[in-house]
Amino acid sequence: MSARVEHLTTSGVFALDGGEWQVDNNVWLVGDDEEVLVVDAPHDAAPVLEAVGGRRVVAVVCTHAHNDHVNAAPALAEATGAPVLLHPEDRVLWDMTHPGRAPDGELSDGQVLTVAGTELTVLHTPGHAPGAVCLYAPGLGVLFSGDTLFQGGPGATGRSYSDFPTIVASIRDRLLSLPPETVVHTGHGDSTTIGAEAPHLQEWIDRGH
Structure with missing residues (x-):
């Protein structure tokens, strides 16, 4: 059985x-009937565990460590035995939410994670957060972009540990070179495609200055 992508939305506070802001977060599950990988663990572990069902969780991958993406990660790990994986440059943000509880493993650029026979490549895309990553699954034709790229432009860069020129460079150099038909599953809001967003790069740059 080939891997599939499942989606649920949870609500809480960033x-x-x-x-503090009330937000809706996307949670993405990649896997089959036997095992699954969880992309982000916001707000509350219970709905994620319900979506997982009895499957083995290979890993809980954090696209970055803002609290609305990692609040439930330790509880999810405890309930499933899965490791929580985070890029080390986001430890400063992680420690704000989970002091004294380190992630179980580190993500690195170019690292390949495998679930249900499907490979996901880690792309380090700083800007929204220093350790922000995207996960690219060419076999599924999808990119999990976290808060790096949304429908309509880059993620927010107006708060601590974020930088607009950096996020634009990450999107330009790491994401817009992917096949245009690649479906982008975002951390908040609707999905989009690389081809839909690529033509607007200069508009974002002009808007951000």
Whole structure:
């Protein structure tokens, strides 16, 4: 059985720099009837565990460590025995939410994760956060972009540990070179494609200045 992509949405609070915002987060599961990989663990572990069912969780992969993407990661790991994986440059953000509880493993650029016979390549795409990553699964024709690329442009860069020129460079150099038909599954909101977003790069740059 080939891998498939499953989706659920959870709601909660994003908190940073003393502010709080109510947000809806996408959770993506990649796998088959036997095993699954979880992309981001926001807010509450219960709905994610319900979606996992009885399957083995290969890993809980954090696209970055803002609290609305990692709140439930330790609980999910405890319930499933799966490791929590995070790029080391996001430890400063992780430690704000989970002081004293380190991630179980590190993500690195070019690393390949495998679930249900499908390979996902880790792309380090800093800008929204220093350790932000995307996961590219060419066999499925999909990219899990976290908060790096959305329908309509780059992720936010107005808060601590983020940088607009850096996120634009990440998108330009690492993502827009992917096949245009690649479906982009985002951390919030609707999915898009590389081909739909690529023509607007200069508009984003002009808007960001």
